[in-house]
Amino acid sequence: MAHLYAATGDGVARLDEAGQAWTVSMSLRRSGAQCLAVDPTDTSIVYAGLREGGVRRSIDAGRSWVECALPEPGVFSLAVSAADRALYAGTEPSRLFRSDDQGESWRELEALLELPSRPSWSFPPRPWTSHVRWIAPSPHDARLLLVGIELGGLMRSSDGGESWQDHRPGAQPDVHSLAWHPRMPGRAYEAGGGGAAFSVDAGETWQPADEGRDRHYTWSVTVDPDDAECWYVSASTGPYTAHGGGDPQARIYRRRNSEPWQALGGGLPESLPAMPYALLASDGRLFAGLADGQLWESRNQGETWTACTLQGDKLDSLVALGDASG
Numbered sequence: 001m002a003h004l005y006a007a008t009g010d011g012v013a014r015l016d017e018a019g020q021a022w023t024v025s026m027s028l029r030r031s032g033a034q035c036l037a038v039d040p041t042d043t044s045i046v047y048a049g050l051r052e053g054g055v056r057r058s059i060d061a062g063r064s065w066v067e068c069a070l071p072e073p074g075v076f077s078l079a080v081s082a083a084d085r086a087l088y089a090g091t092e093p094s095r096l097f098r099s100d101d102q103g104e105s106w107r108e109l110e111a112l113l114e115l116p117s118r119p120s121w122s123f124p125p126r127p128w129t130s131h132v133r134w135i136a137p138s139p140h141d142a143r144l145l146l147v148g149i150e151l152g153g154l155m156r157s158s159d160g161g162e163s164w165q166d167h168r169p170g171a172q173p174d175v176h177s178l179a180w181h182p183r184m185p186g187r188a189y190e191a192g193g194g195g196a197a198f199s200v201d202a203g204e205t206w207q208p209a210d211e212g213r214d215r216h217y218t219w220s221v222t223v224d225p226d227d228a229e230c231w232y233v234s235a236s237t238g239p240y241t242a243h244g245g246g247d248p249q250a251r252i253y254r255r256r257n258s259e260p261w262q263a264l265g266g267g268l269p270e271s272l273p274a275m276p277y278a279l280l281a282s283d284g285r286l287f288a289g290l291a292d293g294q295l296w297e298s299r300n301q302g303e304t305w306t307a308c309t310l311q312g313d314k315l316d317s318l319v320a321l322g323d324a325s326g
């Protein structure tokens with residue numbers, strides 16, 4: 001049976017598969033939880049990032065939470081390294097912090113703010129600021145770290161964040177999400193505001209990957225753990241369409257073996273009713289979490305889909321997913 005965590009934009013849900021349904025248990029209600037990270041070595045440890053309330057930690061699978069005293073309150077991204085269990089938090093305004101004691105104490109990786117491009121970082125809806133949208137520690141090398149600034153670029157560090165390379169060639173500067181392949185060192189993937197890209201040299205350089213998609217505002221990215229050539233993105237026609245609350249004109253796409261992207265159907269609504277904010281591929285299954293709280297699943301790389309039956313607490317939205325199965 002699978003177990004998932006989800007951030008709703010307002011709280012955190014644990015979803016436990018029980019037969020043909022999933023039981024939803026909400027916590028951190030009305031907290032503004034908009035991102036999360038699961039400890040890959042102990043999935044009962046989960047962290048939640050709050051829009052205005054810093055970081056919370058649970059060591060009992062989301063049943064109870066304690067505050068982690070982060071210096072900045074606006075948390076937009078979290079990650080736990082599979083290589084050394086370091087916890088990273090990214091904020092608005094753009095700052096990056098690291099903890100080596102499960103959030104008890106933090107150290108700012110200040111060199112990120114010394115990049116030459118920093119004066120140009122700007123988030124269009126709030127042009128006076130920017131934020132660290134995504135943090136991707138390499139699961140193969142504890143010192144290798146990718147960070148996406150919205151809107152500013154895809155930055156890379158090979159020394160644990162002590163120094164940084166500025167926006168990487170070929171990558172999308174409007175970074176929305178990043179992923180590493182868990183078993184093939186060197187393979188990384190990006191979904192950004194102008195399209196998607198991938199890297200075969202551990203994030204040093206990137207290659208655009210847009211052929212076959214008629215929507216180029218990509219949001220979530222995930223990769224098949226067993227196949228580095230099979231990855232997925234969600235996409236819409238633009239930011240206002242995706243996030244405006246109306247018809248998102250969104251689709252989920254799959255790319256295999258360097259072929260053009262393929263729009264996925266197979267049971268999905270012809271027009272998705274809400275933006276797929278969260279994609280997660282794990283253990284032969286692909287999940288899509290929608291902005292209206294729907295959860296969809298595929299067990300054949302997106303060929304066919306089933307709507308998950310949810311019971312228990314109500315899910316109003318899904319903005320992030322984390323694997324709690326271990």
